Amino acid sequence: MKAMVLEKILPVKERPLKLIDLPMPTPGSKQILVKVSACGVCHTELYEIEGRLSPIKFPIILGHEIVGRVERLGDTASKFKKGDRVGIAWINWACGKCSFCLKGEENLCDKAKWTGKDVDGGYAQYTVVSEDFAYPK
Ligand SMILES: [Zn+2]
Numbered sequence: 001m002k003a004m005v006l007e008k009i010l011p012v013k014e015r016p017l018k019l020i021d022l023p024m025p026t027p028g029s030k031q032i033l034v035k036v037s038a039c040g041v042c043h044t045e046l047y048e049i050e051g052r053l054s055p056i057k058f059p060i061i062l063g064h065e066i067v068g069r070v071e072r073l074g075d076t077a078s079k080f081k082k083g084d085r086v087g088i089a090w091i092n093w094a095c096g097k098c099s100f101c102l103k104g105e106e107n108l109c110d111k112a113k114w115t116g117k118d119v120d121g122g123y124a125q126y127t128v129v130s131e132d133f134a135y136p137k
Pocket residue numbers: 041042043044064065
């Protein structure tokens with residue numbers, strides 16, 4: 001697949017995103033593979049590119065305001081079917097077990113992962129996400 005990746009922190013004016021070919025990601029257990037239709041750009045990406053909110057891995061695919069269609073279901077994923085339209089947001093995953101998660105406040109989970117910062121995001125043809133953090137559109 002085609003993807004725009006950030007390999008290192010750089011000023012935005014140096015055009016830091018590079019278009020490369022990557023293997024299509026494989027959805028893991030309870031995950032879905034999503035064919036990206038569109039992905040927004042907001043200040044978060046500028047912060048990430050310039051290092052004010054650094055991604056935790058490089059290279060990384062940024063982008064956390066994703067709309068797309070379900071392409072494939074991972075093992076045991078059952079909330080969606082192929083072709084369903086979904087949205088994926090900034091929160092990509094949370095533990096589901098801590099006091100915040102149990103109150104429905106996953107955004108406060110210490111172990112939460114953020115789309116396009118801790119895991120690859122939407123500036124690509126495909127992305128994977130836990131079905132619990134994809135939203136029907
Ligand atoms: Zn945003």
